[in-house]
Amino acid sequence: MDGDLTETGVMTDRLSPERLAPYVEAGGGDLNSAFELYVRNTSVSVALAATIGHVEVILRNAIHQNLTSWSTQRFAEPRWYLDSGGLLEPRQTAVIRRARQRAVQYGRYTETPGRVVAELPFGFWRFLLTGQYDTTLWRQSLFHVFPGQRQRRAIQDAVEVLHLSRNRIAHHEPMFNRPIADIQVTALTLTEWICPVSRKWVERRCSVNQVLGRRPG
Numbered sequence: 422m423d424g425d426l427t428e429t430g431v432m433t434d435r436l437s438p439e440r441l442a443p444y445v446e447a448g449g450g451d452l453n454s455a456f457e458l459y460v461r462n463t464s465v466s467v468a469l470a471a472t473i474g475h476v477e478v479i480l481r482n483a484i485h486q487n488l489t490s491w492s493t494q495r496f497a498e499p500r501w502y503l504d505s506g507g508l509l510e511p512r513q514t515a516v517i518r519r520a521r522q523r524a525v526q527y528g529r530y531t532e533t534p535g536r537v538v539a540e541l542p543f544g545f546w547r548f549l550l551t552g553q554y555d556t557t558l559w560r561q562s563l564f565h566v567f568p569g570q571r572q573r574r575a576i577q578d579a580v581e582v583l584h585l586s587r588n589r590i591a592h593h594e595p596m597f598n599r600p601i602a603d604i605q606v607t608a609l610t611l612t613e614w615i616c617p618v619s620r621k622w623v624e625r626r627c628s629v630n631q632v633l634g635r636r637p638g
Contacts, residue, residue, distance in 0.1 A: 433452070440593075441455055444456070444595070444597075462595055462596055465596055465632050465633065468627070468628045468631075468632045469590065469604060470587065470590045470591075471626070472605060472608050472609075472623060472627045473586060473587050473608055475612075475623045475626065476608045476609075476611060476612050476623060477546075477583070477587070479623070480546055480580070480611070481543075481546050482538070483615050484546055484549065484563065485501075485538045487562055487565055488501035488502075488558075488562060490562075491561065492505060492506075499534070502517045502520075502534075502541075504517075508554070508558060510548075512548075513545065513548060516542070517537070517541070519540075520540035520541045520545075521537055521540075523540045524537045543583075543587060544584060546580070547580045549563065550563065550573065550580055552574075566615060567614040568615075579607050579614075582604060583604070583608055586604050601629060602633065608627075609623060609624055609627070
């Protein structure tokens, strides 16, 4: 028992009382329940992160392919991120500039569109789908990325949910008090809007429901 109490005290300090506070509250003040919930939260977060990760890659590649075709036809330049039409906001061009630097590791590698795209953060793609680009990129090209949904705002909202959830998970924030099942549905729905085949592929590999179905002892 003393060993258990010592471990509990040490881990409370290591994880920090502030970080554990939401779990302690949810556990009715019982530390053992709080730690069980903390571990369960990690399992749920890992499962959801895997699903969101699949969707993020599918989303960015779909947008990349679309903009490559659009930029090639309109400007005879497949590297859409060079912004031949001057449509991107300064904040976005700055993100691209940093991504291009990382893609070549400051001279160690040759730049390719694939490497640049892989370096662009989730927030970059989210911003491309906001009202800022409604009359330009969206109406000229990006609406083709989502044949299953023509309402840009619905797509923007779905991407925002996934982006915010991804960031919470990345910073090890509580997810047990978030609508995990709804977030999973949002991820699968967004994928369906892009490609039904991709949605089925992601769904078969999504373990969120299995993790949610487990109950602590």
